[in-house]
Amino acid sequence: MTLPEAGELQAAAAGGEEIIAPLPRVTLQAFCETPAVAAAMQAVVADRRMDKAHARIQMGGPVAAVEAFRASPTPNIIVLETVSAPATLIANLEALSESCDSGTKVVVIGHVNDVQLYRDLIRRGVSEYLIAPLETLDVLRTLSELYVSPEARHLGRIIAVTGAKGGVGASTIAHNTAWAIARNLDASTVIVDLDIAFGTAGLNFNQDPPQGIAEAIFAPERLDSALLDRLLSRCSDNLALLAAPAMLDRTIDLSETALEQLLDLLRASVPCIVLDVPHQWSAWVKRTLLGADELVIVAEPELASLRNAKNFIDLARAARPNDAGARLVLNQVGMPKRPEIPTAEFAKTLGTEVLSAIPFDAQLFGTAANNGQMIAEVQAGSKASEAFTQIASALTGRGEARRGKRRLLEPLVSKLKRRKAS
Structure with a gap:
């Protein structure tokens, strides 16, 4: 049996629920500023899809990340929560970039829905910007997609x-x-x-x-x-x-x-x-x-x-x-x-x-x-x-x-029958 191509895999999977791929053997370090986001990240780390990853969560936000990696190698993924103004966040990211390894991916968690901030972060090489409060599966999906190619989603x-x-x-x-x-x-x-x-x-x-x-x-x-x-x-x-x-x-x-x-x-x-x-x-x-x-x-x-x-x-x-x-x-x-x-x-x-x-x-x-x-x-x-x-x-x-599609069609079918009868 020949294994299917990516297109066949995508078509066959389209009818079912989304599958979030487990992360590979990577290192992750999260720097949080609020207890709610820290608890959400703990739930993410405890999920079965993170079994291969080595993760560490600490408080302090972007400032703590800058200090932590001044003289230490950076992990594969850095997750930063920020409650500060956009200008302060950008300054911290620039300081972090001076000691960041080339293969490190950065995910920022913020508390404001700001399109301009999102564009600035992506332009500066940030992999993704998430808005708190966080759902566990949303974070897992984001982390998984950092390592899954688009054709294998x-x-x-x-x-x-x-x-x-x-x-x-x-x-x-x-x-x-x-x-x-x-x-x-x-x-x-x-x-x-x-x-x-x-x-x-x-x-x-x-x-x-x-x-x-x-x-x-x-x-x-x-x-x-x-x-x-x-x-x-x-x-x-x-x-x-x-x-x-x-x-x-x-x-x-x-x-x-x-x-x-x-x-x-x-x-x-x-x-x-x-x-x-x-x-x-x-x-x-x-x-x-x-x-x-x-x-x-x-x-x-x-x-x-x-x-x-x-x-x-x-x-x-x-x-x-x-x-x-x-x-x-x-x-x-x-x-x-x-x-x-x-x-x-x-x-x-x-x-x-x-x-x-x-x-x-x-x-x-x-x-x-x-x-x-x-x-x-x-x-x-x-x-x-x-x-x-x-x-x-x-x-x-x-x-x-x-079955869900049939239920949606039933009201339309009854309306057509009533019109035909009248």
Whole structure:
């Protein structure tokens, strides 16, 4: 599968929500003058997109920045809050420029909406001028765009899918959702099987590629877009697979940052990436789940799933305050003779909505698994197939946008009908 060009990536991403790229490994130093802006910058630094950056926040504003860098090298980014008059700010910036390294980017936070000041700052080499009070995502977007080229602004969306416990069908949900995104929403998609020793994506898509994710993870020094292109196995026109070897010849002891390079490459080249994350708990799993743009927890309507799903959702709320909460999918609902927690009660206990409740259908899911097919290929009109389309639409934001357009059109359509009748 050939990775899409920048134009294809932009077109495919246009229907979904904006993705703010994580910052690279940069240093940032902020000099604030008010407690409100200092608190806002603390929230920015705590966001998951700043994991690679090394940041420091202190008070003092532009004057403190000038003093700090008289005899010290400047960081990659300097953020300055100013409450002084424009002339004083310009004088401080001129003094700072005498000791500023050529690659340093400066972002100024002000308290007045002044177009002339903005033009003066940009003319003097300031990267951006923000007006307080600050929204966390606005600051993150500004910092991210300092390091993202204009042709790569529309980045791929990473969707991580994992099970609240083993055996709940998280892999099946991940694979069918990826297929629905590629087939029904016409977005180039890659499914990444992260269960390196026992992954089933190859079986479910009836693929047996000679290479896959092991080559990408265990030899990071060789990994680039050309190698990644060779490792991907085509499943359909819009869907590719990075399969797991499913072999036990080596143990899988990955470092916390083992997937960073792979995910950065995928994010820059594919509109949608679906991660099939195994049910285990290690540093790299935690980092992968919390670093995704969308986090999906798959559970069954029983007590162990309820407890574990609550732990996941609470962790996501605490660690990802600027993101949508973890999504909950209930699988195998309505299994005969099994006592179950009702869907409404399950959702109420967790304090979240159930994105989809997929009915138990042993015949349908068993047939699909044994044939190496997706649910929609076996029975396109089934409730499960419709559920995967719904999940795909919600995770990409496309279905919601289309429904919003229909709601806007409804009043116009009724008016036209009334005119025609009269």
